[in-house]
Amino acid sequence: MDPIWIGVIAIVALLVLIGLRVPIGVSLGAVSLIGLMFVRSTEAAFGIFGDLPFEFGANWSLSAVPMFLLMGSVAYHSGLTSSLFNAARLWLSGLPGGLAVATNFASAGFAAASGSSLATAAAMGRLAIPEMLRLGYDKALSSGVVAASGTLGALIPPSLAFVLYGWFTETSIGALLIAGILPGLLTAFVYAAMIIARCMIWPKLAPRADYVITWKERWAALLEIWPIPLLVLGVIGGIYSGTATPTEAGALGAVIAILIALMQGRMTWGVFKTSVLEALESTAGIFFVAIGALLLTRLLAFSGVPTVMVDLIGAWAIDPLMLIIGLSIVYLILGMFLDPLGLMLLTLPVFLPMFEALKLDMIWVGVIVVKYIEIGLLTPPVGLNAYVVKSVVGDAIPLTTIFRGLAWFIGAEAIIMVLLIAFPEISTTLPNYMMN
Numbered sequence: 001m002d003p004i005w006i007g008v009i010a011i012v013a014l015l016v017l018i019g020l021r022v023p024i025g026v027s028l029g030a031v032s033l034i035g036l037m038f039v040r041s042t043e044a045a046f047g048i049f050g051d052l053p054f055e056f057g058a059n060w061s062l063s064a065v066p067m068f069l070l071m072g073s074v075a076y077h078s079g080l081t082s083s084l085f086n087a088a089r090l091w092l093s094g095l096p097g098g099l100a101v102a103t104n105f106a107s108a109g110f111a112a113a114s115g116s117s118l119a120t121a122a123a124m125g126r127l128a129i130p131e132m133l134r135l136g137y138d139k140a141l142s143s144g145v146v147a148a149s150g151t152l153g154a155l156i157p158p159s160l161a162f163v164l165y166g167w168f169t170e171t172s173i174g175a176l177l178i179a180g181i182l183p184g185l186l187t188a189f190v191y192a193a194m195i196i197a198r199c200m201i202w203p204k205l206a207p208r209a210d211y212v213i214t215w216k217e218r219w220a221a222l223l224e225i226w227p228i229p230l231l232v233l234g235v236i237g238g239i240y241s242g243t244a245t246p247t248e249a250g251a252l253g254a255v256i257a258i259l260i261a262l263m264q265g266r267m268t269w270g271v272f273k274t275s276v277l278e279a280l281e282s283t284a285g286i287f288f289v290a291i292g293a294l295l296l297t298r299l300l301a302f303s304g305v306p307t308v309m310v311d312l313i314g315a316w317a318i319d320p321l322m323l324i325i326g327l328s329i330v331y332l333i334l335g336m337f338l339d340p341l342g343l344m345l346l347t348l349p350v351f352l353p354m355f356e357a358l359k360l361d362m363i364w365v366g367v368i369v370v371k372y373i374e375i376g377l378l379t380p381p382v383g384l385n386a387y388v389v390k391s392v393v394g395d396a397i398p399l400t401t402i403f404r405g406l407a408w409f410i411g412a413e414a415i416i417m418v419l420l421i422a423f424p425e426i427s428t429t430l431p432n433y434m435m436n
Contacts, residue, residue, distance in 0.1 A: 003039050007303030010035040014296070014346075024342035025285075028292025035299040048298055053291050060247060062167055066283040067250030068158040071231070071257045073275035075113040076123060078261035080227045084109045085127045087221040090213050097199030097206040099137065100145045101192045103128040107149035108188045109225075111156045112232045113257075117340075117377055121150030121385045125392035138205040139397045141195070144405020147385040149191060151374040154340065156184035158235055158250060161341060161370045164290060166246075168348050169355075171362040173246040174239045175431035179363050181236070182426050183371065187416055194412045227260045240434050286341060293345035300349050320358050324368065324421055327351060331369070335376025340384070344373050367420060367427040375413050378406045 010031050017027040029049075036045035056062070074080075088102035088109075095101050103124055110120045125146045132142040154161050157177035166173035199206040235253040238244030244252060261267035334343055348369075355365055377385040386402045420426055 001038065003303040006035055006038050007300050010296075010299055010303070011350075018346075024346065025288040025292045028289065028296050028346065032292065032295035032299045036295070036302065039299065039302045049295065052294055052298070056291050056294055057287065062163070062287075064158075064163050064173065064247040064250040065160055065286060066279055067247065067254050068160060068163070069116075069279040069282050070275060071158070071235075071250065071253040072113065072116050072119060073278045074254065074257040074261060074267075074271070075231065076116075076119050077271045077275050077278075078257070078264075078266040080113065080231075080257065080260060080264075080266070083221070083224040084228060085124065087218075087225050089131070090218045090221045093213065095196055096203070097137075097141070097195045098208075099128065099132050099135065100141055100195045100199070100206060103132070103145050104149045104188055104191050104195065107146070108152050108156060108184065109228050109232075111150075111153035111184070112158075112236075113228050116160075117151045117153035117374070117385060118388050120153045121147055121388045122392060124150065125389045129389070129393055129397075132206075133396065136207045138405075140401050140405030141198070141205050142405070143386075143389050143393060143397050143402040144407075144409055145191070145195065147383070147389045147402060147406055148378055148409035149188070150385045150388070151377045152184055152187060154370055154374040154377070155180045155187065155367075157181065157239070158253065159370065160286065161344060161373060162366060163246065164286070164341065165344065165348070165366045165369060168290075168293070168345070169352060169362050169366070171366060172431075172435075175363055175435060176366050177246060178236070178240055178434050179367055179427045179431045180370065181430055183367050183416075183420055186419065186426060187413075190412050190416050191409060194408060198408065227264070230260070231256055240430075242434070289342050289345055293349060296346075297349040320360055321421075323354055323358060323360075327368070328372065328417070331372035331376065332379070335372060336379045336383075340373035340376050343376060344369060361424060361428060363431050364424040364427045368417075371413075371417060371420060375410065375417075378410055378413075 014027055014031045017031065018024060033045055033049055036048060040048075085102065085106040088106040089099060092098045092102040092105070106128070107120050107124050110123060111117070125143075128146055129142050133139065153159070157180050159177060159180055162176040162180055163173055165171070166176045231253060234256045235249045238249040238252055239246055258267060258272075261271070330347065331343070334347070355362060377383055380386070380403050383403065383406065386399065386406060389402055390397070390399050
């Protein structure tokens with residue numbers, strides 16, 4: 001059989017297995033191994049299968065993954081981020097939909113400390129939703145803002161998605177992490193503008209708070225959030241200044257989080273043990289999927305599928321915008337069904353040759369890709385952040401209500417994506433300054 005057809009059959013088989021809910025890592029590994037047997041030989045397939053996991057695991061730049069995960073776990077389990085929502089609430093509650101706006105910006109701060117969208121949604125769900133419901137906020141708005149703003153963890157550094165994308169595409173991980181800052185802030189401000197506009201038009205969505213807040217309370221709340229700016233500056237400042245690589249910045253962030261927790265008396269043996277185990281489990285899961293994606297890359301390379309795709313580009317994707325539109329369609333559809341990191345690692349082996357053929361800016365493309373997997377966390381039927389919020393609120397808010405609330409934020413994401421695609425400078429300005 002022609003190797004190209006073997007590659008095509010492998011892709012189809014992979015999609016079928018994923019559709020049958022077989023774990024993505026298992027699907028990638030099994031299909032790639034069998035495909036390599038047909039394209040090369042059984043001995044060659046098992047030789048590749050034996051070497052790749054070590055080559056991948058020994059990659060020094062990927063040490064940033066467990067370090068960022070450990071930093072986020074320590075910050076979450078030691079309660080370092082619990083003061084964020086209180087400060088945002090005191091300063092922003094006077095705005096229309098003030099608590100929802102406060103939740104949005106507090107989530108941005110939490111994301112900068114944890115790097116995890118799911119952890120951000122879970123933590124802010126416990127803190128913010130009960131308070132909003134107590135004040136009579138609309139259930140769809142209350143749950144939707146928590147689920148949507150939680151996705152900022154995929155964009156604002158530290159971002160595991162950018163680390164994996166940078167490794168896979170051989171793009172500067174430090175530049176990618178810095179590139180996520182402005183798009184992340186843009187997302188937070190567009191969300192806030194949408195919330196304020198809705199609550200001005202329909203005041204019943206968010207009744208004003210009935211308590212009086214003094215300036216003394218506001219300034220006192222700011223003094224309690226000092227660990228988060230310190231943590232963020234330690235990571236982002238180290239990368240931007242060039243004094244630390246992303247891996248070193250991740251380790252620095254983990255150390256800073258542990259030291260702050262110790263200073264505040266929040267670092268117990270139980271917190272430390274839980275944080276380390278959680279980081280190890282998450283790292284193992286991410287690496288398992290990534291190794292499968294690497295095997296698929298080898299299979300596609302040997303089968304010649306990327307070459308055929310590059311040839312097709314000459315026919316229909318001469319304009320880079322056409323490729324970005326095609327990528328948008330694929331990510332929006334697959335994002336409804338697949339795990340975000342799994343989706344990225346599944347599709348990059350197919351799209352990467354196209355990006356390279358059209359000589360696209362890989363930092364800009366990285367922001368677009370990460371934004372789309374972020375949107376996938378919100379879209380039904382498998383919007384993971386919606387399910388995280390549902391697990392927090394229990395029977396208080398139906399899942400359909402959460403997705404109804406998310407519809408407004410998905411609409412806001414359409415505006416954000418148009419801006420990011422039309423103005424690449426939003427994504428590339430800070431990395432260009434850093435590299436110059």
